[in-house]
Amino acid sequence: xxxxxxxxxxxxxxxxxxxxxxxxxxxxxxxxxxxxxxxxxxxxxxxxxxxxxxxxxxxxxxxxxxxxxxxxxxxxxxxxxxxxxxxxxxxxxxxxxxxxxxxxxxxxxxxxxxxxxxxxxxxxxxxxxxxxxxxxxxxxxxxxxxxxxxxxxxxxxxxxxxxxxxxxxxxxxxxxxxxxxxxxxxxxxxxxxxxxxxxxxxxxxxxxxxxxxxxxxxxxxxxxxxxxxxxxxxxxxxxxxxxxxxxxxxxxxxxxxxxxxxxxxxxxxxxxxxxxxxxxxxxxxxxxxxxxxxxxxxxxxxxxxxxxxxxxxxxxxxxxxxxxxxxxxxxxxxxxxxxxxxxxxxxxxxxxxxxxxxx
DNA sequence: TTCCGGGTAC
DNA sequence: GTACCCGGAA
Numbered sequence: 001x002x003x004x005x006x007x008x009x010x011x012x013x014x015x016x017x018x019x020x021x022x023x024x025x026x027x028x029x030x031x032x033x034x035x036x037x038x039x040x041x042x043x044x045x046x047x048x049x050x051x052x053x054x055x056x057x058x059x060x061x062x063x064x065x066x067x068x069x070x071x072x073x074x075x076x077x078x079x080x081x082x083x084x085x086x087x088x089x090x091x092x093x094x095x096x097x098x099x100x101x102x103x104x105x106x107x108x109x110x111x112x113x114x115x116x117x118x119x120x121x122x123x124x125x126x127x128x129x130x131x132x133x134x135x136x137x138x139x140x141x142x143x144x145x146x147x148x149x150x151x152x153x154x155x156x157x158x159x160x161x162x163x164x165x166x167x168x169x170x171x172x173x174x175x176x177x178x179x180x181x182x183x184x185x186x187x188x189x190x191x192x193x194x195x196x197x198x199x200x201x202x203x204x205x206x207x208x209x210x211x212x213x214x215x216x217x218x219x220x221x222x223x224x225x226x227x228x229x230x231x232x233x234x235x236x237x238x239x240x241x242x243x244x245x246x247x248x249x250x251x252x253x254x255x256x257x258x259x260x261x262x263x264x265x266x267x268x269x270x271x272x273x274x275x276x277x278x279x280x281x282x283x284x285x286x287x288x289x290x291x292x293x294x295x296x297x298x299x300x301x302x303x304x305x306x307x308x309x310x311x312x313x314x315x316x317x318x319x320x321x322x323x324x325x326x327x328x329x330x331x332x333x334x335x336x337x338x339x340x341x342x343x344x345x346x347x348x349x350x351x352x353x354x355x356x357x358x359x
Numbered sequence: 360t361t362c363c364g365g366g367t368a369c
Numbered sequence: 370g371t372a373c374c375c376g377g378a379a
Binding site: 166167168169208209212216243244245246247248267268292325326 | 366367
């Protein structure tokens with residue numbers, strides 16, 4: 001996965017710590033950004049995507065969505081053995097946090113102690129060893145990260161843009177797209193805003209979903225300019241407020257652009273492998289988690305924080321080489337003695353069963 | 360040739 | 370749940 005590559009590649013100086021911004025002023029600016037230019041509107045019309053171009057997601061709508069997601073995943077009781085992770089995750093928007101908490105229903109029943117899985121350290125050691133011997137694509141397909149030579153602010157912007165482009169896209173392709181942007185002087189929010197969206201899409205074309213991403217990147221650039229002085233948002237919530245940036249991207253950007261890891265970056269590999277290892281469960285059950293967000297929240301309950309950032313590139317590389325989505329190579333795996341799923345998924349999956357969930 | 364993964368928006 | 374997009378696997 002490209003994201004982990006970014007993680008492993010980008011080394012920022014211990015730059016400025018995030019500063020707190022006024023949520024209300026941010027809201028004002030954001031509310032006034034419906035003045036999409038004609039070009040953007042045209043492109044949007046041609047798109048088959050059916051969303052209302054006159055109403056970009058408002059802050060309140062976004063907040064509702066974030067809240068809904070939190071509640072979906074927060075179906076666990078409020079009382080936990082570890083401190084409520086929300087306490088520090090959304091500390092930049094106290095109002096939001098408190099409203100979430102107010103609406104969060106405490107269910108005192110079914111409180112189960114969430115401890116670290118047995119042998120997790122041995123498992124982690126074993127995976128690290130495997131990662132030392134066999135080089136995963138995530139490690140070796142290293143072309144130099146674009147933006148690495150830029151000053152901190154420009155580099156952060158490059159990180160955001162490359163991250164937004166990286167999903168569903170191979171490392172090399174993402175890198176090539178970043179290079180193309182760089183060659184055209186487009187690793188700059190002002191330049192992007194002044195660039196025709198179709199042209200931008202064309203430049204990044206090999207990346208997956210390039211049209212939507214071009215659109216989202218333009219929007220994000222505009223917000224960076226208008227609200228953050230051309231810098232990128234420095235809090236999780238403000239990153240999440242950018243269209244095209246979900247939890248995974250937001251946590252990744254916080255980690256690598258701001259050196260401020262606020263949560264685990266859970267991609268498909270981390271999600272899948274955590275479940276295979278029996279590291280995460282849906283709250284109050286012993287069932288697998290169904291979404292990366294559930295996985296993230298459960299993992300964060302027991303995984304020591306200094307492992308939060310390295311766990312992503314570690315499991316991504318492991319997932320690329322050995323613990324693959326289909327037919328995991330258990331015979332090549334060094335931790336089968338510790339893995340509850342070892343040799344259980346080796347045959348071709350039954351397509352009929354594929355989409356069924358555990359009850 | 361068909362199908363699927365992958366993160367997000369809707 | 371589907372759409373987005375494309376490479377690569379089945």
